[in-house]
Amino acid sequence: MGLINSILTWVMKKRIHQMELFMKYPHEVQDEIFKKLIQTARTTEFGIQYDFSSIQTYDQFRSRVPIHTYEKLFPSIERLMRGEQNILWPTEIKWFSKSSGTTNARSKFIPVSQEALEDCHFKGGKDLISLYVNNYPDTTLFDGKGLAVGGSHQINDFDPSASSYYGDVSAVIMQNLPQWAQFIRTPSLETALMGNWEEKIEKMARETARDNVTNIAGVPTWTILLIQKVVELEGKNNILEVWPNLEAFFHGAVSFAPYRALFKALIPSDKMRYWEIYNASEGFFGIQDQRDSEELLLMLDYGVFYEFVPIAELEKEDPRAVPLSEVELNTNYAMVISTNAGLWRYNIGDTIKFTSLAPYRIKISGRTKHYINAFGEELIVENAETAISRACDLTGAIIENFTAGPIYLAHGKKGGHEWLVEFKVKPSSMEEFTRLLDKTLREINSDYDAKRAHNLALIEPVVHSVEEGTFYNWMRSRGKLGGQNKVPRLSNSREYIEDILRMMAEV
Incomplete structure (x- = not known):
């Protein structure tokens, strides 16, 4: 194990104690997040509209602020994209995560504040490694590089004078990563952020084939295409002949179960580890925290306040949500979030079930419209x-x-x-x-x-x-x-x- 690997694994494991605190005191942590969000946004246009200054309890918040779909929030987001500020969140919003989602064909543009980047997306990425290292202390993850199969970004052509940018959430994150994180990833930022997907796969394959790739992060479907392209270009039988030290695939966005056999064929090793995450354009929400588990630990200290709507309630004009403290096991819930980027009581379109209440662990069960x-x-x-x-x-x-x-x-x-x-x-x-x-x-x-x-x-x-x-x-x-x-x-x-x-x- 190299010196850099030893240092970084030690640093990452220090976060485990903080996670244990929110696992032990989940309701107190969520209550603190709720109060901080309300207090921070009280002078925004949205906060004034719903009189955040007078909100003292969750029940007041629930009764006063309606659950929002993207369509309801879009007029405010549109103004943000044109350069206006202090509408949904007080700090400057200049990045937007573009998501086609899977609910309709029209793109969605999700505001990404600096707080959301640092306290949610970046923190989630670091916690993913912390939990992995905690489960596999013998890892040599940092002796090589991590390969991220991500998207692209561009200047906001909605209004070029606004000096803002949009792209896939993976691209937004990569563009804003600190220098130390850029050092341990591949391919180059220029290649990773290319817009033409077919050209990008070819260039990524050629650029990364000579790297010592120890881990991959991405959506299973697109990761498969990249691995197949690398194997094809190198004339090998499987990817381990190219990347012999590959040990982990961090995956999300779709269920891994239907792809497990295909990955096994492409990566024929019993030592290969598959680690699931739950991240989206709107935030980073869950991470697998145990070996050989299909459950995800709900991350409670990322500046996200959670509510849950039983699926049967969604058909109602004014569906009633419940806080974390009132959820039940094995009930299908639509997840509603309020975030440190100004998404308020936002129905993200995913459905989840709780598999454990102490600590809170979940499984993604589908989409509200799928x-x-x-x-x-x-x-x-x-x-x-x-x-x-x-x-x-x-x-x-x-x-x-x-x-x-x-x-x-x-x-x-x-x-x-x-x-x-x-x-x-x-x-x-x-x-x-x-x-x-x-x-x-x-x-x-x-x-x-x-x-x-x-x-x-x-x-x-x-x-x-x-x-x-x-x-x-x-x-x-x-x-x-x-x-x-x-x-x-x-x-x-x-x-x-x-x-x-x-x-x-x-x-």
Whole structure:
């Protein structure tokens, strides 16, 4: 273990004690965050509108300030992008995280304050390493470099005179990293922030192939493309022949379960470690804190105040949220945040479930707008990913990507679900794959099972195996390669299914 590695691992482990404090006193920490946010923003335009100066309790805040969607906050964000200040947050906002999300095709621009960068995004990155080092004290992570598969940024062309910038959250973070962090990462900043994704993958592969890469951070789908490109260019069988000291992949944005087998093929080592994070354009929220766990520790001291709305409440005109102290295990909640960048009671569109209340650990269950409920089956992303992973495991299949949508009722025909699946390795039998997919969904979702009983409302799923490259080409046709863009897993309409089928027919 090198000297730099020894020093940095020691520094990172010092943070563990602070984490233990918020794990032991979660409600007190969240109450302190709440009061600080309200006090700091009391003289902003938003704070004056809702009279933050007179808010003393959470109940007052909850009753006075409505839950906001992006659409509700956009007029204020638009003014910030034009250069106005002190609207949502008192300090200068000159960075915006651009996110297409997975709820609609229109880009979202999330304000990023200096406080959010330092106390949330940067802190989350450091805590990720701290927790990893705490679990693996023998790590040699810092003897090499970390490879970040990120996005790009540009000057705000919404209003060039505003002197502000926007880009994928990964690009915003990379551009603002301290010098010491730039020293231990690869590729060069110029390459990492390139806008053309296809050119960027090629250049990243050539630039990083000669580095001693010990860890990778990124979205599984785009990381796979990079690894495959490096292996191809170097003429090797797997990535360990290029990066023999690779020991960790820090991943987020989508469930890792459907990709585990593909990563195993690309990185054939039992010593490879996979570590999950929950970060988004709006903030850094959760980090895996235990070995071989699918739970994420909810990070409570990042300048983010959390609220949670039971999914059933979302249908109401004025949904009622609950604070951390009132959440229950295994209930599907929409997550609502107030942040040190001026997002107030903001519904970020993700759904989570608590798996532990002491400390607070969560699992991401899906998106508030990504589900199939055309027949009362209430199929969520978590169900889909569990079922497709099990079907793959039992049929020897390895997938690249998938999406699903409803088959609507028609005269003389029953409804169902249609799945488009891109396989890296096809299943031993498509019929068996479909049967196992359906069987698992029935086992884990009672509403789906009820609708499937005797083919009452739903017939067995229709599963299409699509050609390799289909989802990549589809995302490229939509201008959504790389960065934070993700293939939408489920849709309650046939929009995505029809778009992909139409593209395939035109080839």
